[in-house]
Amino acid sequence: MSGQSPLPAARAQELRDQLNYHNHRYYTLDSPEILDSEYDALFRELQGLEQNYPELKRDDSPTRRVGGEILSAFESVDHETPMASLDNAFSYSEMEGFERRVRERGEIEHIEYVIEPKLDGLALNLLYIDGVLVRGATRGDGQTGEDVTSNIRTIPTIPFRLHGDNLPDRLEVRGEVFISIDDFKRLNQSQSVAGEKLFANPRNAAAGSLRQLDSSITAKRPLSFISYGIGIQQGGEKAESYQQLIEQLSSWGIPISTESQVVSGLDGCAEVYADLLSRREVLPYEIDGVVFKVNSFQLQQKLGSTSRAPRWAIAWKFPAEEATTELLSIDLQVGRTGALTPVARLAPVDVGGVTVSNATLHNEDEVQRKDVRVGDTVVVRRAGDVIPEVVRTIPDKRPHYTEIWKMPNSCPVCGSEVLREEDKSVARCSGGLFCPAQRKEAIWHFASRKGLDIEGLGGKLIDQLVDEKIIATAADLFSINSEQLSSLQRMGDKSADNLVGSLSKSRKTTLPRLLFALGIPEVGEATARSIAIHFGDLEPIMQATIDDLQVVDDVGPVVAHNIFTFFRQDHNRKVIESLLRSGVVWETIIPQERLPQPLLGESYVITGTLRNMKRSEAKERLQAMGAKVTGSVSKKTTALICGEDPGSKKVKAETLGIQVLDEEGLQSLLRS
Numbered sequence: 001m002s003g004q005s006p007l008p009a010a011r012a013q014e015l016r017d018q019l020n021y022h023n024h025r026y027y028t029l030d031s032p033e034i035l036d037s038e039y040d041a042l043f044r045e046l047q048g049l050e051q052n053y054p055e056l057k058r059d060d061s062p063t064r065r066v067g068g069e070i071l072s073a074f075e076s077v078d079h080e081t082p083m084a085s086l087d088n089a090f091s092y093s094e095m096e097g098f099e100r101r102v103r104e105r106g107e108i109e110h111i112e113y114v115i116e117p118k119l120d121g122l123a124l125n126l127l128y129i130d131g132v133l134v135r136g137a138t139r140g141d142g143q144t145g146e147d148v149t150s151n152i153r154t155i156p157t158i159p160f161r162l163h164g165d166n167l168p169d170r171l172e173v174r175g176e177v178f179i180s181i182d183d184f185k186r187l188n189q190s191q192s193v194a195g196e197k198l199f200a201n202p203r204n205a206a207a208g209s210l211r212q213l214d215s216s217i218t219a220k221r222p223l224s225f226i227s228y229g230i231g232i233q234q235g236g237e238k239a240e241s242y243q244q245l246i247e248q249l250s251s252w253g254i255p256i257s258t259e260s261q262v263v264s265g266l267d268g269c270a271e272v273y274a275d276l277l278s279r280r281e282v283l284p285y286e287i288d289g290v291v292f293k294v295n296s297f298q299l300q301q302k303l304g305s306t307s308r309a310p311r312w313a314i315a316w317k318f319p320a321e322e323a324t325t326e327l328l329s330i331d332l333q334v335g336r337t338g339a340l341t342p343v344a345r346l347a348p349v350d351v352g353g354v355t356v357s358n359a360t361l362h363n364e365d366e367v368q369r370k371d372v373r374v375g376d377t378v379v380v381r382r383a384g385d386v387i388p389e390v391v392r393t394i395p396d397k398r399p400h401y402t403e404i405w406k407m408p409n410s411c412p413v414c415g416s417e418v419l420r421e422e423d424k425s426v427a428r429c430s431g432g433l434f435c436p437a438q439r440k441e442a443i444w445h446f447a448s449r450k451g452l453d454i455e456g457l458g459g460k461l462i463d464q465l466v467d468e469k470i471i472a473t474a475a476d477l478f479s480i481n482s483e484q485l486s487s488l489q490r491m492g493d494k495s496a497d498n499l500v501g502s503l504s505k506s507r508k509t510t511l512p513r514l515l516f517a518l519g520i521p522e523v524g525e526a527t528a529r530s531i532a533i534h535f536g537d538l539e540p541i542m543q544a545t546i547d548d549l550q551v552v553d554d555v556g557p558v559v560a561h562n563i564f565t566f567f568r569q570d571h572n573r574k575v576i577e578s579l580l581r582s583g584v585v586w587e588t589i590i591p592q593e594r595l596p597q598p599l600l601g602e603s604y605v606i607t608g609t610l611r612n613m614k615r616s617e618a619k620e621r622l623q624a625m626g627a628k629v630t631g632s633v634s635k636k637t638t639a640l641i642c643g644e645d646p647g648s649k650k651v652k653a654e655t656l657g658i659q660v661l662d663e664e665g666l667q668s669l670l671r672s
């Protein structure tokens with residue numbers, strides 16, 4: 001025969017073996033030995049042979065994986081041995097109960113368990129006769145299922161033929177059919193491109209795919225399979241433990257869980273449970289708990305089964321992450337920085353042991369993307385520590401009266417205009433100082449070091465002042481008296497007096513500081529300074545048009561619009577009036593180039609406490625006169641300006657022979 005091509009039958013057999021082998025390497029072992037193009041060439045050669053010699057077609061031919069058989073209904077099949085289900089534990093104490101029963105019935109103290117993640121898919125029963133896959137059936141009621149053989153033949157990880165010698169004559173392989181999370185996302189993407197209905201979750205997608213009457217559709221769905229045991233076994237090597245069994249299945253070419261491991265006792269079980277729960281969100285597939293099985297088959301036998309489920313296994317379920325409920329209304333929550341978050345108010349529903357009646361909808365775009373409407377029945381998800389969220393609606397349950405939700409134009413708390421920047425998903429209330437929801441944050445910003453720099457007024461104190469209704473806006477700060485302060489908790493007379501003192505000092509400020517302190521969205525320290533220098537005083541800034549504002553370096557259309565809008569709002573003007581009435585003052589800025597610069601080229605350092613002026617103010621005024629103000633004394637320093645309690649800088653200045661000015665010296669310098 002040499003030199004001649006092999007007989008078609010022999011070649012077909014060779015191709016089937018090769019293709020099945022490479023299929024297993026590619027899908028189950030994830031380690032291909034040949035190129036996709038080489039695989040395709042072998043595949044087409046076999047397809048050609050089968051077309052020319054239909055008598056060569058076999059059930060275990062890889063060409064069967066593309067599907068094609070169309071059924072009118074699924075036939076019923078009896079499982080060779082019933083498919084048990086699993087008992088569930090929902091808490092540590094239920095798990096403890098299971099473990100105690102195993103120890104008591106088994107009359108043994110120390111027990112080994114094999115654990116595996118509980119996949120959220122569908123149970124499948126495969127029948128192999130003499131190592132060849134002959135049937136696949138759904139679980140059904142445990143006794144009788146549906147024959148889905150032509151569909152499961154399209155699942156690439158299910159071998160048509162088992163590997164190795166000493167195979168059982170008859171073997172039922174049980175496991176879970178599922179779709180991985182990545183595959184699910186891709187599937188829904190292509191459903192969406194094709195204008196087809198999206199699947200709600202991987203489990204539904206897997207169920208829908210497995211129960212297709214046209215197996216060529218199933219072939220296009222990315223189904224996976226992982227085995228967790230057997231039914232009948234006649235002949236072949238018999239395992240003595242569950243661990244041995246799954247290793248044996250794996251050696252025959254059946255995919256098993258990569259997370260499977262042996263643990264000892266209740267402590268070991270609790271440890272892997274906690275570990276898998278913590279990794280739940282990063283696993284490649286959805287799981288709803290952890291399965292624990294007594295490892296020893298001898299002990300399994302001794303424990304036996306109830307009518308429903310084996311006594312040697314349990315599923316310790318994770319807390320449910322999702323529930324459905326009715327969406328009663330969509331409210332807006334105003335954050336401390338004015339960010340507006342749509343929040344779903346829900347008919348209270350239990351999600352994993354916690355009653356949920358509010359869930360976030362994140363932002364306007366998300367509401368639109370999910371098309372969530374008041375009146376919808378929605379799926380709520382609460383995973384781990386994260387805030388509950390609305391995942392999706394159930395379109396079939398939508399009442400006829402619903403309306404598309406829109407972000408309102410005005411803040412629900414203060415009525416200010418709602419602004420949304422281009423390319424950003426957050427909408428914000430422009431109320432700033434005025435909006436009660438933003439009050440504390442706005443006051444804190446107002447008093448901060450770059451703002452009016454009110455010493456001794458921290459976040460906790462602001463909380464107290466607002467909560468006790470002593471102040472409502474930043475302007476109210478200046479009418480606080482020491483009695484009001486002393487009445488607060490943890491506030492001594494001395495600190496009350498100090499704060500009143502620093503408040504009165506902060507009244508005298510600068511225009512850049514005031515402008516920054518107002519908290520106009522996107523107006524930071526540098527922008528505030530540029531605008532202040534350009535316009536010189538507050539009144540022209542308040543009158544400026546968007547075009548006027550954009551003349552300033554640093555100010556683009558968004559910032560200009562923010563500033564313009566801010567000063568058009570009545571309540572903001574009121575806060576400013578009230579600030580003026582409380583005696584907040586600043587010097588008009590004479591544009592830099594028109595200012596005399598008598599100190600140009602000179603360099604100063606300021607140290608110690610000044611009695612009549614803050615160091616930052618002294619610094620600003622010296623800078624305005626052209627001087628440089630630095631942080632450390634060197635030979636180049638013109639003079640050290642020295643307040644009370646100076647530190648090492650004074651010593652250094654004296655050592656270097658540098659002039660030292662006291663506060664009077666500073667005053668005359670500033671008058672020069």
Ligand code: JCF
Nearest residue numbers: 084085086117118119176228291
């Ligand atoms: O992953 C599963 N859903 C799963 C189901 C895992 C198992 O080890 C199972 C199962 C159902 C029954 N074991 C049995 C006996």
